[in-house]
Amino acid sequence: MASPTPHGVPDGLGATPVPPDLALLLRAQLEDVADEVEEEVRRQVPEYARPADGTYREHLRAGVVQALTLFVDHIADPCGRGDAIAKTYYELGRGEALEGRSLDALQSALRVGGLHAWRLTGRTAEELGLDSTVVAALGELAFRTVHEVAEAAAAGYAEAQLRSTDELERRRRRLLDLLLCQGPVSLETVQDLAHGARWSVPRQVAVVALAATPDQRQEDWPLAAAGALVDMESRPPRMLVPDPDGSGGFGGRALTLALRGRPAAIGPTVPLTEAARSLRWAIQALGLMGRGILPRQGVVRSADHLSTLLLHSDEPMLTQLRLRVLAPLDAASEGQRGRLAETLLAWLLSGSNVPDVAARLHIHPQTVRYRLRQLEKLFGDALHDPGTRLDLILALRAEALRDQAVITAQ
Numbered sequence: 046m047a048s049p050t051p052h053g054v055p056d057g058l059g060a061t062p063v064p065p066d067l068a069l070l071l072r073a074q075l076e077d078v079a080d081e082v083e084e085e086v087r088r089q090v091p092e093y094a095r096p097a098d099g100t101y102r103e104h105l106r107a108g109v110v111q112a113l114t115l116f117v118d119h120i121a122d123p124c125g126r127g128d129a130i131a132k133t134y135y136e137l138g139r140g141e142a143l144e145g146r147s148l149d150a151l152q153s154a155l156r157v158g159g160l161h162a163w164r165l166t167g168r169t170a171e172e173l174g175l176d177s178t179v180v181a182a183l184g185e186l187a188f189r190t191v192h193e194v195a196e197a198a199a200a201g202y203a204e205a206q207l208r209s210t211d212e213l214e215r216r217r218r219r220l221l222d223l224l225l226c227q228g229p230v231s232l233e234t235v236q237d238l239a240h241g242a243r244w245s246v247p248r249q250v251a252v253v254a255l256a257a258t259p260d261q262r263q264e265d266w267p268l269a270a271a272g273a274l275v276d277m278e279s280r281p282p283r284m285l286v287p288d289p290d291g292s293g294g295f296g297g298r299a300l301t302l303a304l305r306g307r308p309a310a311i312g313p314t315v316p317l318t319e320a321a322r323s324l325r326w327a328i329q330a331l332g333l334m335g336r337g338i339l340p341r342q343g344v345v346r347s348a349d350h351l352s353t354l355l356l357h358s359d360e361p362m363l364t365q366l367r368l369r370v371l372a373p374l375d376a377a378s379e380g381q382r383g384r385l386a387e388t389l390l391a392w393l394l395s396g397s398n399v400p401d402v403a404a405r406l407h408i409h410p411q412t413v414r415y416r417l418r419q420l421e422k423l424f425g426d427a428l429h430d431p432g433t434r435l436d437l438i439l440a441l442r443a444e445a446l447r448d449q450a451v452i453t454a455q
Contacts, residue, residue, distance in 0.1 A: 075113050085157060112134075112159070139201040221274040254312070257280060310327045
């Protein structure tokens with residue numbers, strides 16, 4: 046890949062003539078100068094001061110020699126370009142990124158090496174009795190050389206980081222797709238993919254399903270950087286959160302803050318290989334949030350609403366249950382039906398305790414008894430049958446949730 050064209054280097058280079066013999070002299074001294082520059086870099090830059098293996102030492106040496114060669118080439122031809130040598134530094138920058146190191150050490154080495162090389166060159170210029178205008182031109186050429194190789198290294202580093210980030214994201218997406226697929230998941234396969242995605246394998250996970258909005262992107266989510274696997278392009282968007290119940294996890298207020306007010310539903314905490322089950326419940330809870338059956342705003346934990354999720358897991362069957370069990374209420378007027386249904390549910394949930402029903406509904410106990418006599422006429426002995434009572438609780442609870450959603454939507 047071609048190295049970038051340098052920007053910000055001095056214009057008008059070559060206006061002051063540099064003796065051509067100087068390039069020949071410096072080229073002859075290049076290996077000796079490289080020895081001194083390499084030693085100075087190793088002395089001043091801690092990252093390069095460690096005992097070096099053969100390959101590491103070769104790379105450091107090659108970088109020094111290439112930079113000095115570029116400097117001498119500029120002296121021989123101030124208007125020339127050093128694309129081949131700049132490409133070497135481009136690759137050096139890429140190598141630093143791929144090894145997971147910061148670019149700071151390489152940039153420091155360039156500054157230290159360039160300054161020391163300039164001191165050595167200045168000493169040679171002084172020995173040759175060159176005038177100040179020539180020395181100034183040499184200084185500009187030295188600056189140009191350091192700028193070119195530093196910019197090439199930075200470009201290589203940035204390109205490698207971008208490619209590394211994209212590849213890591215692809216691997217994490219593959220891992221998330223595997224974990225959330227409906228079929229059986231092999232822990233060994235998960236571990237292999239997780240290693241390539243640089244993701245620590247947790248014991249347990251929970252999946253978060255998020256309300257879809259058009260203005261939020263994946264990079265906006267701090268949980269992604271904190272270890273969650275994120276897919277904001279799926280519908281609904283989802284996140285797999287590692288160890289949500291552990292210390293330092295994303296539970297409670299921390300998760301709510303991280304979601305920045307976006308409505309979301311959290312599936313139950315499950316073993317890693319059962320993440321698809323957590324997703325299924327999270328999506329179901331999110332759907333009930335959208336209908337107003339569960340709270341529309343904030344973060345809803347499906348584990349706190351298991352009976353509601355169970356009740357709505359088969360909507361056609363639930364409709365059939367309501368139509369069959371609550372049919373006797375159809376004989377009441379529309380105004381009466383709502384009051385009777387509310388009273389009947391409170392009576393069933395309170396263990397047939399009239400004072401408790403009155404307190405729950407904020408009405409007089411005598412009113413409760415009046416309504417119960419009406420219910421006895423409609424339902425007869427069925428009110429005292431255990432099986433029917435359970436069906437009534439389920440049907441009345443579903444109807445109450447539906448009515449509540451309608452009121453909330455108005």
